[in-house]
Amino acid sequence: MLSPVSVVALVGGLVLLGVGGLAWSGFWRGWASPVSARSARPARSAPITVVPGVGVFLVTLGVLPLLVHLLGNVLVLVGFLAAIGSWLVLLSEPPWWGPRWWRERSGPSATSDVEEVLWARRVPPERDSEYLVLSERAPATPRVRREVVLLDPALGRPTLHHDDGAARGWLCLFDDEVVFAADRSDDATRPGPTIRVVPASRGLEVRREPSPRDARRWTVVVAGADGTRCRFEVARARALVAILQRAYPSA
Numbered sequence: 001m002l003s004p005v006s007v008v009a010l011v012g013g014l015v016l017l018g019v020g021g022l023a024w025s026g027f028w029r030g031w032a033s034p035v036s037a038r039s040a041r042p043a044r045s046a047p048i049t050v051v052p053g054v055g056v057f058l059v060t061l062g063v064l065p066l067l068v069h070l071l072g073n074v075l076v077l078v079g080f081l082a083a084i085g086s087w088l089v090l091l092s093e094p095p096w097w098g099p100r101w102w103r104e105r106s107g108p109s110a111t112s113d114v115e116e117v118l119w120a121r122r123v124p125p126e127r128d129s130e131y132l133v134l135s136e137r138a139p140a141t142p143r144v145r146r147e148v149v150l151l152d153p154a155l156g157r158p159t160l161h162h163d164d165g166a167a168r169g170w171l172c173l174f175d176d177e178v179v180f181a182a183d184r185s186d187d188a189t190r191p192g193p194t195i196r197v198v199p200a201s202r203g204l205e206v207r208r209e210p211s212p213r214d215a216r217r218w219t220v221v222v223a224g225a226d227g228t229r230c231r232f233e234v235a236r237a238r239a240l241v242a243i244l245q246r247a248y249p250s251a
Helices: 004-025 034-039 050-066 069-092 100-105 113-121 129-137 237-247
Strands: 144-151 166-173 177-182 195-199 204-210 218-224 229-233
Touching: 004 050, 050 069, 129 166, 129 177, 129 195, 144 177, 144 237, 166 237, 177 229, 195 218, 195 229, 204 237, 218 237
Parallel strands: none
Antiparallel strands: 144 166, 144 229, 166 177, 177 195, 204 218, 218 229
């Protein structure tokens, strides 16, 4: 008979295995978006490493009372090794690990932290998008600042490190306008700053749509009364839509 502790361990393990299965299969890819991967880089593969690894360990602990002593000990040891191994894979992230869609997305062409730091240091003020946005609007400051990816075919692909038609940056919400400013690592690869301004004084049209790059991801489309329209790929798109609607009540 299972004790309450065993039941909790078993249920928790099954939940983690289910989450890991969704992440591994690609059904849930929001955690691997460019925004998420960059903002939480040390733990970017956790859903396909630590989550299922710990899930296996918890399941073995949960079913331990139902097994004979020797078999139970062996299974718990296997589960423990799986959990430890998952942490090691998370820290090293070998190129052979993960489903095909993940390996193709995060292979050698991915930008390293060192490259981003070096790029950022080479950006002069006149090409620093966020610096220009904030200095031109000083002393006003953004009410909200969210990390996003601007999707625009006109952006092209300045380096092999970039996705075609995409620029990472920040969405800044001011009193009368919504402004996108590329981050420094993106600015350093382009001849000038990347800034988009959507006037919001007369209201905004805001909607959530599947990403044109991957139907499993979501984007937020922001359109001003003057016809200006921008599309942003962002983690938790529904939350950003709610923020925009609260910031600009006529949206």
